[in-house]
Amino acid sequence: MVNDGEWDRRSLLRGAAVLAGAAATAPLLGGAATAAPAGSGDADALFKAGRFEQAGRAYEKVLRTDPANLHAARRRGYVGLLANKFPDAEKYLKLAVELAPGDRDAHYFLADCYIRQDKFSLSAPHWQAAGEEAYAKWFAAVRGEPYQIHGDTARLPWQQIDPIPLVEASVNGGPPKRFMFYTGAPSLSVRASVAKEAGLSPVASQKIGYENGVIWAYCGVLDSFKLGGLELRNVPVGWSSTESGEDVDTDCDGLIGTWVFYHLLTTFDYAGRSLILRRRTPETARKARAAAERAGAEPLPLWLAREQYLHSGGSVAGASGSRTGVVGVNFGGRGEMAAVVFGDTAERLGIRSDHDRPIGTFAHSHPAVTYPCYPERIRLGDAAAEEIYCENHPEAELAPFGFDVPAAFFHSFFKPYNITLDFTDMNLYIARGKAT
Known part of the structure; x- marks a missing residue:
């Protein structure tokens, strides 16, 4: 997870970094590192232009004439994953893994496909094969059904809108805490002091170079996260601390990322200054x-x-x-x-x-x-x-x-x-x- 003391691109701390105030103005993620073989040029051009449905059909055409084309299989699976078309994504990503068992990108996409469907145990070996050991430990540690939803609707008034929007939520039945939200972050994150108060225990941890210092990143599983009239149970959660165990940031108590929102029908009501969450x-x-x-x-x-x-x-x-x-x-x-x-x-x-x-x-x-x-x-x-x-x-x-x-x-x-x-x-x- 750490390269030469720097923060790995898929680190557990992506959500915590935003919580700590690192403005995420642009993703610094690369595409697949492997070169495209000859014959997939038209499909790649369509994909690069964002014409995903046409690109998907073009990759299928490549595979009909070249069934062992790893690039086309992986890309066709990625096209399905972009639109949450999980049967298509699984079909072609499994093919890519069969064609190249050591291909990290194929394993990464397949692991992501499984966690979007809450199939955490299936995702773990693919995170491992993708080189994401902490993710593998994290998702393997979740027992039972994750993101269990209790209740139907929540309308959370924003406590403030600038410099960061804040809503109130309860962690493991405790008093209301102030959470920011940001879809540029993946998971639910809390401050180290909130994790301690909630009795959280890490299932994986790592020491990471962050900005000009070092912090520790942890991940665990939260029993209960209550957002107004909705309660989520068995939720993956991350937190971070300084080497001395102190909070990295005190602007708010935690951060709600995309993984929470894609389990719900979510409305970001900026004009009404509220966050509306409904069961999907x-x-x-x-x-x-x-x-x-x-x-x-x-x-x-x-x-x-x-x-x-x-x-x-x-x-x-x-x-x-x-x-x-x-x-x-x-x-x-x-x-x-x-x-x-x-x-x-x-x-x-x-x-x-x-x-x-x-x-x-x-x-x-x-x-x-x-x-x-x-x-x-x-x-x-x-x-x-x-x-x-x-x-x-x-x-x-x-x-x-x-x-x-x-x-x-x-x-x-x-x-x-x-x-x-x-x-x-x-x-x-x-x-x-x-x-x-």
């Missing part, structure tokens, strides 16, 4: 679609890459043109920018950037430099903002997940809207004003 059922999904239609919100695609990174379809425009495609969407967290523009996107589109005012920040605990920029327009469905403050991150990789992501939208962009995430049909709905 066909009926709640139908009601969400109906409410979105009444508000005039069209369903947008929702894609989930590498455990927690949410994406949809959007656009960014500058003086020299615009670009429509896959964009990141990040709810909660901290930061004043409405979006981060990646790679050479700002230069290509003629987006005004202030290079005289560099911003020293961190992207997943790694030092990064961004610059204020002001796109002519950024858009997600019918939601748009013009000349709004954003940041240009020219050193960021444009295709960190194998497909191009020219920009990612953040906290400030969403403030006039409410956004519902449907992880069953993999749709995102965004509408102006408060949620009904």
